[in-house]
Amino acid sequence: MSPTGWQAIEAEVLRRIHARDWPPGSAIPHEAALAAEFGVARATVNRALRSLATAGWLDRRRKAGSRVALHPVRKATLSIPVLRAEVTALGRTYDHRLLSRITAPAPSEVTQALALPPETPLWHLTALHLADAAPYAAEDRWVNPAAVPGFAAAALDQTSANEWLVQNAPFTHGDYAITAAVASAASSLLAPPGAAVLTVTRTTWDGDRPITWVRLTFAPGHQIRAAL
Amino acid sequence: MSPTGWQAIEAEVLRRIHARDWPPGSAIPHEAALAAEFGVARATVNRALRSLATAGWLDRRRKAGSRVALHPVRKATLSIPVLRAEVTALGRTYDHRLLSRITAPAPSEVTQALALPPETPLWHLTALHLADAAPYAAEDRWVNPAAVPGFAAAALDQTSANEWLVQNAPFTHGDYAITAAVASAASSLLAPPGAAVLTVTRTTWDGDRPITWVRLTFAPGHQIRAAL
DNA sequence: GAGTGGTCTAGACCACGGG
């Protein structure tokens, strides 16, 4: 029924925060005290409080102790799935079409984001991702050939460039930006010109080597959801 | 210099994944084996592998063991700060204006999201958040008076409704959706009609009681960023 | 300086779930 172990401690502490036994900004008992109260080892209390701190409920500092966060900066974890998985998870059939694949000097927006010299020639791909044969998202991707030697030979009809790169060019870090844009005439396959569309721009790196810059434009009405 | 303890284990395992010593889909040694190899306790290995699983690098299942994730569903943690904190973190001056505050039957979009009967009367607030005196975001909020008794008496000129609720109406969970919309004539303070704007819609709950539904519309060009 | 969280250890039991 109710959780046991460290999750029970977590739930009880959270209950007291909600019940304002421990109001925002106040200090809560230190780990050893709670361990004694609940009759568990300190490591168990530590696990519970660390979880609450990660979720944003507590501010913890050595010596200062644990305090109830004044501004519960809740952290939503949004997963970045491969589009195929995202679409099939919705119970729809996934497909994609590679529209173009050329080498061209990258525009400054891309070279700047990837910290490459202006006009660096990169692989440029455009593709359309389909859900139940309807346009789901448009992909505009630039790939650094220096970072991904095997890319020229990759067959991208079955697996999308995204999937191929995920498997063959591991990245260590990257960043991710969500913006709104007005659909252009060029992307009329996806949305009528003038419609508002959601774009996700992502750059990924392997250490200090830039791998790829990709912008996904989603069909109108698309939502990015997360739980709090 | 280099990390020690469980983070060192984490880094080493990640290195082997990147180096393709352990390719995607393959099983990695079980915890006890790694503990023996690195000369640490199993709990330390567990901590490292659990961290990698949370980050999406590993799939872990009892009995099946740990496998390198086929599709590194990277999880970006995006924090949901109070707008005041978000603006001041940018080095800009925050201010806000309460535009209206009435009780009115909520539209169906809101009552459905909050699982309330149609036309339930709720507090309705609209406000404008400013950064350096320029419009930053428009807020459209509905508050359930049954869940927040003290709200009617709250002074919302100094603290925004968001801040007041955060301090006085703790929530247990909620959800969060990002969409793109076309700016309407009604919100012309924020954006010229026809521009694409980013909206964030959030509902929060205290247990099974709905607290508030809020939609923030950000000025054109706004980005939501996260690190991978 | 000293209190508090961060982490590690060695050992143990348990729950899940693959075969």
Place this chain on the structure above:
DNA sequence: CCGTGGTCTAGACCACTCG
């Protein structure tokens, strides 16, 4: 069934930081 991860314990040392 039984191997593997999930978790707990009791104790210890350490690092950070407040006062």
